[in-house]
Amino acid sequence: MSRLVELEANGPRKLDADDVDEQKGDVAICQCGLAETFPFCDGSHRQTRDEAPDQRYVYDEDGTRAVVDRIVSDEESD
Template sequence: MTRLVELDATGPRKLSPEDLDDEKGDVAVCQCGLSDSFPFCDGSHRRTADEDADETYVYENGERRVVDRVVTDDESE
């Protein structure tokens, strides 16, 4: 499974004590790229639960679609 993610941030988000989840006492950082609260996990990763390991996905406007795999210069050598 591969997921294409488009980000527009140009700098880091520094974590502060206020970023701790009051109930769980931790900070969950998004690793799927789909969170509307990026860099924090908002549960959007649940949408990836049924992804096929051999496919590449684009998530856009609330929809998911399968696309041809993108090959970067590093991989084509």
Template sequence: MTRLVELEATGPRKLDPEDIDDEKGNVAICQCGLSDDFPFCDGSHRKTSDEEEGTTYVYEDGERKVVEEVVTEDDTDENE
């Protein structure tokens, strides 16, 4: 399975000592792209537990949708 994730950051996120929560302990970094507390994990990855291999998903407004086709703009004309 794959997931389309829209991110706006243009650089890395440096973790500082104050990023460690005294109650929760270690910091978990989101790898699914769904966390409301991104780049930190908030458990949203649990929504992905039944995703099927070979299927691409997008999550919009809390709803999971299957992506039938990903189309990107061909920029070859811009280089001529």
């Protein structure tokens, strides 16, 4: 499976004591790219559990998922 993920920022995010979950004592980093609290995990990955390995997906801002044939950039290729 593949997934289109759009990010609005770049560069590092420095973690501090406020980033540690007081109940769990840990910090979970998002790997799906869908978390509203990115780069921290908020459980959004749960909506990807039934993604098929041979499909490409795009998620809207409201979490609506669509299967796409391909992802095309408006950038010119060399």
